[in-house]
Amino acid sequence: MMIPQSAARPLFVATILVGSFLLFLVQPMVARMALPRLGGAPNVWNSAMLVYQALLLGGYYYAHRLGKLPVARQARIHLVLFALAALTLPVGLIGLPPARAGLEALWVPALLALSIGPVFLLVSAQAPLMQRWYAANPQAGEPWALYAASNLGSFSGLIAYPLLAEPLLSIRAQSWGWSIGYGLLFALIALCALARRGAVDAQALTNDQKAAAPPIPRRTIALWLGLAAVPSGLMLSTTTHLTTDLFAMPLLWVIPLGIYLLSFVFAFSGNRAGVRVMTAGAWPAVFFAGAMAMVSQGANGLIPVFASVGLLFLICVALHGRLYDERPDPAHLTLFYLVMSLGGALGGLFTALIAPLAFDWAWEHPILVLAAALLLPAAPSLDWRAMPGLDRPLHRIVIAVGLALALFCAWQITMIVEANGSGLISSFWLVGVVAGGLIVSQWNWLAAMVLLWAMLAQGGLLTIKDTFEGVRQRSYFGIYTVRDRPAEMSRTLAHGTTLHGTQSTDPARRNLPLTYYGPTSGVGLVFAKAQDLYGPGARLGVVGLGAGSLACYKRPGEVWTFFEIDPLVLRYSENRTFTYLKDCAPDARVVLGDARLELARVPAGSIDVLAVDAFSSDAIPLHLMTDEAVAVYERALSPKGVMLLHISNRFIDLEPVLAADAKKRGLAAKKRADSPDPGLGYTPSTWIMLGRDPAAVAAAAAAGDGQEWLGLAAPAKSVWTDDHASILPHVEWRNVVGTPQ
Structure with a gap:
């Protein structure tokens, strides 16, 4: 006997909400468990996120492959594996021997993957798998809105950890509480399977849908990858900004991740008005806040960090909104989510593993902001080309004037910064750069060029100079800058933005x-x-x-x-x-x-x-x-x-x-x-x-x-x-x- 369709939708929504809530509640919980073993370096959380993204990719691939079977068989396999994974509960860390010095970047992912891999992989499959089961009933309608519910559950789990679980519960209580939630999810999945008993064979339905659905071009798949990878990588680079100067703890870990997840709620909503407004707002934010992405010295307070958090939200909504607009026919649903997950994992791989090895500074952050400028959808409200009476020759004139203005402003800012670093004057000229950038925002590559000029003028030249002079080095634990100050007869060691030691170069005071x-x-x-x-x-x-x-x-x-x-x-x-x-x-x-x-x-x-x-x-x-x-x-x-x-x-x-x-x-x-x-x-x-x-x-x-x-x-x-x-x-x-x- 099948559960009525009117009752099935709330059931599937509840199952997806609970699964996503548990999935993103366990992330900070396990990382918090690991702190006594791993220390407090920002890369510890980035390594943890890399593991989570890899497991999420595995879960989405599992859902994609399992979705090719009949629904009844899917349910039997999934429930059996779910029960077997429960044997690893309650959640805890395995007794992996300590890492040797220099191998932390590999040891941290290994510890986390071996500790929570089975349950995390299976829970991560809930969002695409439950949507697939939901769509197995032709009367259910399109399943895309359920993905917004998934991310709402994820966001709730993240917020619940630092605000409720961490302050009120011990790690042991948190672990047992999560295990009880895992049991509840098992029961909900069983009810969803019951709701789809006797549904049309999933493989036959998929074949019929694919016959009517257009094939997915490789260029579209590449676009999906880029639109998923850039927000993911940017989320981790923003996390590094936060945890470097505050505290390695879940409250600060979850802010960028929460913003990242919340962006899906807006982006995958059927009402597109909010996405259009935020996409239009993303363009000026990219030029104002993105211009500071190359600043490595001289920043005061946390205003630049807060600006980067706001920029992260707008970019994520805009890029994920474009990803939703490029979605395929529901027949390719699990492929779409699999590619999305792969893109997220690639963004995490770049930021958490490749960047610390390849760069002497957090160059991944401005690179990802520039990549976002190349991918942002054009905002109709900023399209001056639609003005009445403006023909194509005038387009070229406006473009030339805009570029000339942007180049002139960038040159002026560079001169001012090198001369006296006047914040007020450089901010005034930055307005000119932003104006020039908005003029050409309908052409992404031109907008990215203007943004790059703004980055260089606002401090990027000094950051590049430090790289060429070799004053910085980067390890798994941080970014160090050694700087000689002849006027003060001293040499300083800075870690991030904080002075960690000074030695006089005067022989009389050297010791x-x-x-x-x-x-x-x-x-x-x-x-x-x-x-x-x-x-x-x-x-x-x-x-x-x-x-x-x-x-x-x-x-x-x-x-x-x-x-x-x-x-x-x-x-x-x-x-x-x-x-x-x-x-x-x-x-x-x-x-x-x-x-x-x-x-x-x-x-x-x-x-x-x-x-x-x-x-x-x-x-x-x-x-x-x-x-x-x-x-x-x-x-x-x-x-x-x-x-x-x-x-x-x-x-x-x-x-x-x-x-x-x-x-x-x-x-x-x-x-x-x-x-x-x-x-x-x-x-x-x-x-x-x-x-x-x-x-x-x-x-x-x-x-x-x-x-x-x-x-x-x-x-x-x-x-x-x-x-x-x-x-x-x-x-x-x-x-x-x-x-x-």
């Missing part, structure tokens, strides 16, 4: 620790007196090598160990780009690998002073700030040992987090907020000191000629753990939305 590590900083005060506190054989550990500044606090007889996750950072010290380590602590031991994992292997009580300074640009790896991480540090400390944690951050207030952990663990705690003279090369910094012995902490705080250490602020309501942590209560929103103070 003086600068920036956050000066003599009045919390770490400087304690390290300078380590022998007074712990004797001539004091044992010191440092998490995060950076330029090696702290090495020059070493005194003869002390035993030093540095823990560094990135081989490229160590290379800067080995090749004497920065000479702190070679000059001041040549016998120091450097351990490559994740500091938390490596510290867990050292003998208990083997370190007297431990400094934790593991920034990734302005982001701090979450897994180095949880209660379990502090437990690892505490175990490594001697009975009277102290740990110093660097919490200087523009966007996250970490003091209440550590205060809560100190309270829970019964640790004595002090804070040193240093405001040194910047003219001497020092930078304001905040360090927190924790230790088991209150007398030892007081003695360390007294070291340094009476420099003031204070008590900690009120503790947070809950302690961060690997199982449960949320940064929302600790975000410095005034700095996020404006220029950091």
Whole structure:
């Protein structure tokens, strides 16, 4: 007995919504589980997304192949495989051995694929497979609107994780809750199979439809690939922008992905008015926000990042809207989704795997913005050629004038930027470039040329100059820039947009620790007196090598160990780009690998002073700030040992987090907020000191000629753990939305 068609549509919608909700709820959940093993580099999430896109492609291929069978047989096979995959639940990570240094880009995808591959692949098949089953009834109508429902479910799952699941539930509870949802989905799929019992043989129906449907040209398939690949790659490059300077955590991971998914809801809607409006808006946004895509230095606050997020949404709606407009006959439905998925995987492959290996900077971002300009559909509202009385010769005149104006403006902006970098004047001229770009927006290649000129003028020339001068290098863990400043007699190391160390090129000051590590900083005060506190054989550990500044606090007889996750950072010290380590602590031991994992292997009580300074640009790896991480540090400390944690951050207030952990663990705690003279090369910094012995902490705080250490602020309501942590209560929103103070 078949379920009535009036009831079948809500059933299929519910099944697709639940499947998509679960699919995109598990993405941030598994990545969050992996943080203690993988660290907080932005590429960790990009690697995870690459795995998800590959599994999604596999799921769509599975749906495409399965869709060639009769519906009843499809249902039996799918339900059996669904039940077998349930044997891998609850969701968790397998015990894969740690990655060797330099192989993280391969190890991370392997860990995630082996951990959630079976259930993710089968759940990912729901959207195309359920649409195929739905269309098996000739009276059901076209299934395309169900794809919008799929993406609405996906978007809901993403938003639910950082706003509900992560703040309210432990990782274990999340895993079991997801497993219950998996069981509900199994039941819904069974009901959908029941609804299509006795439906027309899917293969016969498909053959009849294909006989009437036109064949798909290769050029159309290539267009589908491009329209799917560019938004996918752009979504990941925008994610890198966000997580590099804030925090590697699900709230920031899901913003670009959520925008990407939400764009499908608009793009695959039957009402095309919204898509037309957003496509028209995408063109000026491409010239305004896209012009900043090559800026690598001098950006203030997060305005450029927010602009790139808005640009991502408009581009995704416009390109996915064009993809919907190019959709085939329903007979080719699973082929269409398979090509879409392949395009998404190719975009992810380019951004997550190829770009970090091929480029010294995030060149994938401007490349993808330019590619979007080449693919954006022409906006009818911007088509000046339709003006009454404007014939073809006048078209050519307007084009020539527009190009001349754009070239002149680009040249003027370049001159101004090179002369004094005046933001107001360059913005004025940028308006001229945008006007010229909109004039030629009916010809994508001309619009892309204007956009490229704007990118070069707004900072791209400086970025290209840095590439040709070889001042940047890129690894799996970040983008590093080493810059000589002759006027200041210094050499700097920047990671992303954040200064990570400076060394003076003046021989008389070459071995003086600068920036956050000066003599009045919390770490400087304690390290300078380590022998007074712990004797001539004091044992010191440092998490995060950076330029090696702290090495020059070493005194003869002390035993030093540095823990560094990135081989490229160590290379800067080995090749004497920065000479702190070679000059001041040549016998120091450097351990490559994740500091938390490596510290867990050292003998208990083997370190007297431990400094934790593991920034990734302005982001701090979450897994180095949880209660379990502090437990690892505490175990490594001697009975009277102290740990110093660097919490200087523009966007996250970490003091209440550590205060809560100190309270829970019964640790004595002090804070040193240093405001040194910047003219001497020092930078304001905040360090927190924790230790088991209150007398030892007081003695360390007294070291340094009476420099003031204070008590900690009120503790947070809950302690961060690997199982449960949320940064929302600790975000410095005034700095996020404006220029950091």
